[in-house]
Amino acid sequence: MMNLLSRHMEDWSTPQYFCFAIRCEVCGEFWYSSSIPFSKAAQAADCLEKKELYDAIYQREKVRAKLAAGKEARELFSQCPICGRLVCDSCFLICDEIDMCRECACRMKERGEPVMP
Numbered sequence: 624m625m626n627l628l629s630r631h632m633e634d635w636s637t638p639q640y641f642c643f644a645i646r647c648e649v650c651g652e653f654w655y656s657s658s659i660p661f662s663k664a665a666q667a668a669d670c671l672e673k674k675e676l677y678d679a680i681y682q683r684e685k686v687r688a689k690l691a692a693g694k695e696a697r698e699l700f701s702q703c704p705i706c707g708r709l710v711c712d713s714c715f716l717i718c719d720e721i722d723m724c725r726e727c728a729c730r731m732k733e734r735g736e737p738v739m740p
């Protein structure tokens with residue numbers, strides 16, 4: 624699941640903040656992770672001769688921010704076991720036999736309630 628999430632994660636980070644987005648493959652809505660400030664944003668802008676140093680710190684913090692975003696997303700997205708797509712909780716249904724996305728449920732005429740109505 625983490626691999627699937629990280630493959631779908633889009634990088635929306637700026638030089639000041641780390642932020643990632645994931646798009647539900649059923650409804651197409653974007654979800655954005657909580658943005659995490661880059662701890663050295665002010666110093667990096669002031670001290671250009673140390674750009675490489677701050678770039679390295681930025682990359683290190685970005686890796687951590689991406690992991691945190693993945694953990695956050697894991698609570699809100701599921702992989703449909705039928706079509707294999709990554710879907711948000713509003714599009715993921717709890718059905719009798721097996722939980723699945725609403726498009727698969729509709730195609731197979733399965734009934735279910737969304738995880739997040």
Ligand SMILES: [Zn+2]
Pocket residue numbers: 647648649650651652710711712713714
């Ligand atoms: Zn959705």
Ligand SMILES: [Zn+2]
Pocket residue numbers: 703704705706707708723724725726727728
């Ligand atoms: Zn599906």
